[in-house]
Structure formats: C-alpha cells, structure tokens
Amino acid sequence: MTTADEGAGLRERKKRMTRQALRTAAVRLFTERGPTSVTVEEICTEAGVSPRTFFNYFDSKEETLLPFTRDTYEEVAGRVRARPPQEEPLEAVRAVVEQSIARAVAGDTWHQEAELLRAHPQLLQRGMVAARTLNLALRDGLGERTGRGADDPYVRLVAAVAVTAVHVAVNVWQGAVEERDISLVLSEAFDGVERGLTPPPE
Amino acid sequence: MTTADEGAGLRERKKRMTRQALRTAAVRLFTERGPTSVTVEEICTEAGVSPRTFFNYFDSKEETLLPFTRDTYEEVAGRVRARPPQEEPLEAVRAVVEQSIARAVAGDTWHQEAELLRAHPQLLQRGMVAARTLNLALRDGLGERTGRGADDPYVRLVAAVAVTAVHVAVNVWQGAVEERDISLVLSEAFDGVERGLTPPPE
DNA sequence: GTGCAGTAATGCAAAAATGCAATAGTGTAA
DNA sequence: TTACACTATTGCATTTTTGCATTACTGCAC
Numbered sequence: 279m280t281t282a283d284e285g286a287g288l289r290e291r292k293k294r295m296t297r298q299a300l301r302t303a304a305v306r307l308f309t310e311r312g313p314t315s316v317t318v319e320e321i322c323t324e325a326g327v328s329p330r331t332f333f334n335y336f337d338s339k340e341e342t343l344l345p346f347t348r349d350t351y352e353e354v355a356g357r358v359r360a361r362p363p364q365e366e367p368l369e370a371v372r373a374v375v376e377q378s379i380a381r382a383v384a385g386d387t388w389h390q391e392a393e394l395l396r397a398h399p400q401l402l403q404r405g406m407v408a409a410r411t412l413n414l415a416l417r418d419g420l421g422e423r424t425g426r427g428a429d430d431p432y433v434r435l436v437a438a439v440a441v442t443a444v445h446v447a448v449n450v451w452q453g454a455v456e457e458r459d460i461s462l463v464l465s466e467a468f469d470g471v472e473r474g475l476t477p478p479p480e
Numbered sequence: 481m482t483t484a485d486e487g488a489g490l491r492e493r494k495k496r497m498t499r500q501a502l503r504t505a506a507v508r509l510f511t512e513r514g515p516t517s518v519t520v521e522e523i524c525t526e527a528g529v530s531p532r533t534f535f536n537y538f539d540s541k542e543e544t545l546l547p548f549t550r551d552t553y554e555e556v557a558g559r560v561r562a563r564p565p566q567e568e569p570l571e572a573v574r575a576v577v578e579q580s581i582a583r584a585v586a587g588d589t590w591h592q593e594a595e596l597l598r599a600h601p602q603l604l605q606r607g608m609v610a611a612r613t614l615n616l617a618l619r620d621g622l623g624e625r626t627g628r629g630a631d632d633p634y635v636r637l638v639a640a641v642a643v644t645a646v647h648v649a650v651n652v653w654q655g656a657v658e659e660r661d662i663s664l665v666l667s668e669a670f671d672g673v674e675r676g677l678t679p680p681p682e
Numbered sequence: 683g684t685g686c687a688g689t690a691a692t693g694c695a696a697a698a699a700t701g702c703a704a705t706a707g708t709g710t711a712a
Numbered sequence: 713t714t715a716c717a718c719t720a721t722t723g724c725a726t727t728t729t730t731g732c733a734t735t736a737c738t739g740c741a742c
Binding site: 287288289317318329330333339 | 726727728729730737738739
C-alpha cells in the first residue's frame with residue numbers, strides 16, 4: 279500500500295488526482311514553453327483548480343518536477359524505519375534514498391522531467407528547497423529507528439548530508455556532458471560521504 | 481583588506497553602508513516587533529532606500545541576519561585559495577567556514593542576532609537558502625585550489641557538505657536547551673562528516 | 683438519510699520577489 | 713572640467729507566495 283494508486287477513501291484519491299493533475303499540467307506546459315514563461319495561474323487553469331490550491335500542494339511551481347513532496351513524507355519515513363535493524367544509520371537512509379531515486383527514474387514521466395531539468399538548471403535551485411520534506415522524513419525515520427529522536431544532532435547530520443548527496447548528484451548529473459545514469463552519480467556521492475570526503479581514489 | 485571598513489572608492493563604501501543600514505534596520509525592527517510583522521517596506525523606509533533596492537542586496541528579509549551574503553563571496557573564495565596547500569580540501573573549507581562563524585560570533589551584533597534566531601526558528605528555513613552564496617564561494621575556491629574546477633563532482637560534494645554542516649550546526653544550536661557555543665556545535669558536525677557519519681563514539 | 687466533525691478548496695487581500703526600462707551617481711581618461 | 717562608460721538605484725508592472733475567513737465536500741455516527 280506504500281505508493282499504490284488504489285487506497286483509502288475518496289478523499290485521498292481526489293487529493294492524489296489533484297496533485298497528479300497539477301504535476302502533469304506543469305510538465306506539459308514547461309516542456310512546451312519553458313518554465314519561466316509559464317505562470318502558476320496557467321497551470322491551475324489547465325488542472326482545474328484555483329491558484330490558491332496550488333500552493334496547498336506545492337511550495338513553488340518548480341517543486342512539481344521533483345519526486346519528494348509533502349505527500350511522500352510518511353512513506354519515506356516508514357521505509358527508513360523498516361530497514362533491517364542491523365544497518366547503520368547512513369546505510370539505511372542511503373538505501374531508502376537510492377530506492378526513491380531509482381523509482382523516480384523508472385516512472386513513466388522521468389524522461390520528460392529529466393529533459394526539463396537538464397535544459398533549465400534554475401529549476402533545481404528553487405525546487406531543491408523542497409527537499410526539506412525529504413530531510414524531515416529522514417530525520418523522523420532515523421530518529422525513531424535509532425531511539426535518538428528527530429532532534430538529535432547526529433540524526434540531523436546524517437539526514438541532512440543524505441539530502442545533500444541527492445542535491446549534489448542531481449546537479450552533477452544535470453551538468454554532465456555525456457548522459458549518465460543519475461543513480462550511479464548518486465551512488466558515487468554517497469561513497470564520497472562514507473569515505474569522510476577524503477579525495478577520491480582513482 | 482579582506483573585510484576592512486576602509487577600502488576602495490566611494491562606490492564600494494556606499495554599498496557597504498547601504499547593506500549595513502539595511503541589516504541594522506532589519507535587526508532592530510525584528511527585535512522590536514518580531515520578524516513576521518515587519519515588512520520589507522518598513523525596513524527600507526528606515527534604511528532610506530527603495531524596496532526594489534533591498535532585493536538587490538538580499539534575497540529575502542531573513543537573509544539580513546546571516547553572515548554569508550553576496551558580498552562575502554569573493555572574500556570566502558579567496559580564503560579557501562589562501563589556505564596552506566598541503567591541507568586536504570575538507571580541512572581547508574572547514575577552517576574557512578569555522579573562522580567565518582567565529583568572526584560572526586565575535587561581531588558586535590551577534591548577541592542580538594542570536595537572540596532573534598533562537599526565538600524565531602522560521603528565520604532559518606528561509607534565510608538558509610542564502611547559504612547558496614557560501615556554496616558557490618567554496619566551490620569556486622576549492623575548484624581552483626584543487627585544479628579540478630568548480631564543477632567537479634568531488635568539489636561540489638565537499639562544498640555542499642560543508643554548507644550542510646553549518647546548516648545543521650545552526651539548527652542544533654538553535655534548538656538546544658542549554659546555551660552552547662555555536663562554534664563548538666559546528667566543530668562536532670564537521671567531526672561527524674570526517675568520520676564518514678559513523679555513529680558518534682561517546 | 684440526516685447531522686456533525688474534519689478538512690480540502692476557494693476567494694480575497696496583502697506581502698514578497700522578480701524583470702525590465704529609465705534615471706542618477708561614480709570612476710576615469712582625455 | 714568635460715565627456716563617457718559603468719553600474720547602482722529606482723519605479724512600475726507582474727508574478728509568486730502567504731494568511732485568513734468562507735464555503736464545499738467527505739467520512740462517520742446515529
């Protein structure tokens with residue numbers, strides 16, 4: 279039931295539909311005319327909701343492109359808690375984050391989204407602020423998992439660095455000349471973190 | 481001449497004065513009536529510039545409280561380049577960042593700023609986006625220092641994680657019950673990173 | 683089915699933020 | 713000193729974002 283399309287009541291389903299409608303409209307319009315020349319209002323018209331509602335779902339129009347948003351909070355936190363108990367904190371969050379990215383890549387809109395992200399670097403700057411959700415979810419999951427609580431300095435650090443790894447990976451991938459699998463780039467970022475940021479071997 | 485008050489021509493001096501005027505006005509008003517109920521317009525009136533000009537200096541009103549802003553870019557990048565050449569990248573940025581924080585703490589407005597930051601956690605969320613400047617400066621400095629360039633994945637990672645360390649430190653410090661020296665908290669964060677985020681010894 | 687509690691959607695108004703073009707002040711070199 | 717290039721400041725229009733109050737709809741109990 280983690281990310282299933284079926285689930286719960288009409289209410290939840292409607293919310294999912296609205297969110298998806300906004301995402302779809304945004305991606306379509308962005309692709310068509312470039313992100314900067316598309317207004318939130320237009321997205322809303324296309325999705326059939328009021329502009330005010332848009333901001334109940336996303337913090338910015340850029341956020342519509344990213345896989346971590348408010349609705350994924352519980353899911354991500356749960357996955358962290360559910361990791362094998364012998365895993366170290368960093369291992370656990372790494373696994374969850376890598377899975378999430380892999381899933382996003384496997385999604386049927388990834389190609390189009392990737393195109394957009396590569397073509398319009400500004401999208402990241404804004405949108406990545408949205409990663410706050412990911413941060414909170416990881417902290418929440420880790421906090422419970424380790425018994426330290428979400429406010430523990432170590433928990434905060436691990437969560438924040440994991441988010442940073444994603445951030446960096448996306449940026450590197452985005453700027454790369456040759457097409458690379460973003461999962462690979464992310465993996466390398468985590469390797470760097472686990473090494474304590476010592477210079478890469480090579 | 482790095483951060484000196486005297487320097488260059490009238491132009492530079494005026495800019496510094498304007499920036500300082502905006503900062504001072506913001507801190508005063510924030511302290512007086514709380515950040516949310518102060519508008520950019522009021523800050524500008526007090527500082528004697530137009531609201532439009534405000535946004536030429538800061539990205540948001542929250543940013544006025546933070547020590548890393550656009551004007552510190554060159555300075556920070558330069559300090560990274562100037563670190564002893566045998567230092568590893570992480571060591572170098574750590575030193576620079578820790579110095580910057582220490583300097584901010586030593587500044588004569590720190591007490592008031594700290595008070596504000598502790599009292600209004602929302603300030604961070606917004607303001608920390610400003611850390612983008614710090615990120616760029618560190619990348620720039622490191623890129624040249626290591627000869628890898630600012631776009632190198634490793635350079636990006638080190639810079640981003642250093643910024644994250646600051647971010648985490650400020651948040652931990654902010655949420656701490658007992659008054660602690662923020663420099664100490666930051667130092668612990670960097671230790672964690674250098675350990676590769678393995679659980680703290682204790 | 684009716685009524686109620688909870689919450690999503692909306693409208694409206696204010697504030698924050700940005701782009702663009704016009705203006706004004708500074709640095710500089712003849 | 714004058715003329716010119718550069719860039720900071722500003723005004724204006726537009727878009728983005730948020731807060732608050734109101735309305736509409738869903739889930740649930742009776």
